[in-house]
Amino acid sequence: MNIKAVLLCNARIALFFAITGSALGQGVYLxxxxxxxxxxxxxxxxxxxxxxxxxxxKDATAIMGHELDxxxxxxxxxxxxxxxxxxxxxxxxxxxxxxxxxxxxxxxxKVLIYRESRGWEVRYGFFTExxxxxxxxxxxxxxxxxxxxxxxxxxxxxxxxxxxxALSFHHHxxx
Amino acid sequence: xxxxxxxxxxxxxxxxxxxxxxLAQSDRDRIRHLENKVNILQQQINATADAVERSMPxxxxxxxxxxxxxxxxxxxxxxxxxxxxxxxILEFGYELSDAINFYSELExxxxxxxxxAEEENPGEVELEQAFIDFALTGRTHxxxxxxxxxxxxxxxxxxPTTFYGVERNRVETEIIPTxxxxxxxxxxxxxxxxGLSYNLAxxxxxxxxxxxxxxxxxRQFVAEAPANDFAFTGRLKYTAIPGLxxxxxxxxxxxxxxxxxxxxxxxxxxxxxxxxxxxxxGLRALYARWDINGAAAEALNRDKPFGYYxxxxxxxxxxxxxxxxxxxxxxxxxxxxxxxxxGANYWPIPQVVLKADYQLRNxxxxxxxxxDGDSFNLGLGYAF
Numbered sequence: 072m073n074i075k076a077v078l079l080c081n082a083r084i085a086l087f088f089a090i091t092g093s094a095l096g097q098g099v100y101l102x103x104x105x106x107x108x109x110x111x112x113x114x115x116x117x118x119x120x121x122x123x124x125x126x127x128x129k130d131a132t133a134i135m136g137h138e139l140d141x142x143x144x145x146x147x148x149x150x151x152x153x154x155x156x157x158x159x160x161x162x163x164x165x166x167x168x169x170x171x172x173x174x175x176x177x178x179x180x181k182v183l184i185y186r187e188s189r190g191w192e193v194r195y196g197f198f199t200e201x202x203x204x205x206x207x208x209x210x211x212x213x214x215x216x217x218x219x220x221x222x223x224x225x226x227x228x229x230x231x232x233x234x235x236x237a238l239s240f241h242h243h244x245x246x
Numbered sequence: 247x248x249x250x251x252x253x254x255x256x257x258x259x260x261x262x263x264x265x266x267x268x269l270a271q272s273d274r275d276r277i278r279h280l281e282n283k284v285n286i287l288q289q290q291i292n293a294t295a296d297a298v299e300r301s302m303p304x305x306x307x308x309x310x311x312x313x314x315x316x317x318x319x320x321x322x323x324x325x326x327x328x329x330x331x332x333x334x335i336l337e338f339g340y341e342l343s344d345a346i347n348f349y350s351e352l353e354x355x356x357x358x359x360x361x362x363a364e365e366e367n368p369g370e371v372e373l374e375q376a377f378i379d380f381a382l383t384g385r386t387h388x389x390x391x392x393x394x395x396x397x398x399x400x401x402x403x404x405x406p407t408t409f410y411g412v413e414r415n416r417v418e419t420e421i422i423p424t425x426x427x428x429x430x431x432x433x434x435x436x437x438x439x440x441g442l443s444y445n446l447a448x449x450x451x452x453x454x455x456x457x458x459x460x461x462x463x464x465r466q467f468v469a470e471a472p473a474n475d476f477a478f479t480g481r482l483k484y485t486a487i488p489g490l491x492x493x494x495x496x497x498x499x500x501x502x503x504x505x506x507x508x509x510x511x512x513x514x515x516x517x518x519x520x521x522x523x524x525x526x527x528g529l530r531a532l533y534a535r536w537d538i539n540g541a542a543a544e545a546l547n548r549d550k551p552f553g554y555y556x557x558x559x560x561x562x563x564x565x566x567x568x569x570x571x572x573x574x575x576x577x578x579x580x581x582x583x584x585x586x587x588x589g590a591n592y593w594p595i596p597q598v599v600l601k602a603d604y605q606l607r608n609x610x611x612x613x614x615x616x617x618d619g620d621s622f623n624l625g626l627g628y629a630f
Binding site: 098099100141142143163164188191192195196197198201216217218219220221222224228 | 295298299309311339341347379381384385387389399402403408434436439441443485486487488489491521523524525596
């Protein structure tokens, strides 16, 4: 990636951080910038781009149950450990989650921005702990069931899909 | 001759070296040229992708949803078999700002409303919800408008894809009484990261007739409803263990009839429930009880209606579940109503459900007789 593309990438990321930072206190629990700093305490690597083409897009569509609008996804990777910031609609509004994959397994999943008035339980550790160590099976499902939260089924489904998506993406960038 | 050969060889070698060098230089120039072209193409592709992504519609502020249910009820006594599009709901929401949202639900029941005679006019058009939600902080919301009261399991979450059985259970429909919505204000939020959440609501209340003290009939649906007395509802819910929900609600209304001096006075509703789902196993259990003060309510033996049910379930596959439910209620003191229901739900996709169940229903009468209302029921439901 040449310097101009890197600068443009960083400008978009900065804009994203600025927007989400200004919304703090209204459903923004952790800014993407803070999330990445926690994941890479020795320095956040430059972002890479994964183009959603061919088999990558096919897998993503199968996992999400719908076509993705994005043409590409940014990710951060260091020593085989990747971090993804992905979004999916729960009941009515998108949930933004940060997901870290290490050695083909989920290391952590954090709800960064939650915009609905119900189903807030999915942002807490007592729910997201279930994903730790989860892997993707050949049928693109997780290798374990995720217990639901009553009244938050759609949010739980959205986070589960994002976990599967991050594992699928990681497989393509760090097989 | 020897010199000519040497000169020729030398000249040839020099020519070869020069041409080889020129060829290598040519290749290097060509490669450099191609690298520049690839860089330019990459920039063009990135710029095109940026432009496409910028032009994509931003997050839609409008949300639209729906759910509905078609029921077939076949009664063993042969009477009153029925097919009914029981409910059709349109949900509409709008994001007014980052922190303020509008939610609404419009409900049509029983497919047709508009005949002149009452028997031709089974349908109802109702506003089930219409409220504004204010996100005060990341953990606290305030709501104002017409909303569902925070009580029971089905009252707030009753899409057909979310519960077993064709019909909603009678404990919640006749004791709570689901679906129960009132108008007013509500504060709701999370207590730190404990997994505890609360609801505190001040709303319009029921207005029961003193000669009936019929709880479901006391709902006014915020339709030019009397507002002489308000109702105060509080709920505490615990959901820190995935798959488990424990909740308890108390409601107080200073005058359940909204008219003084008619023998129906203050009333309390107590409700608690547990929902647990882990792996293929599921369990629901609920208890609800009213304490209604006043001579009229006591004279009718309707001063302490209560009910409870327990419902274990098992998912044979993620899309096929079986259940059994035992429900017991007393709307009138000492007249017990019992339902034993068992059946199955099939979800071909999460948004659609096919249901079948058999229900054994016994209702005690004042003369010690029992009415059987056994039925076989089929249902089709959807929610998106």
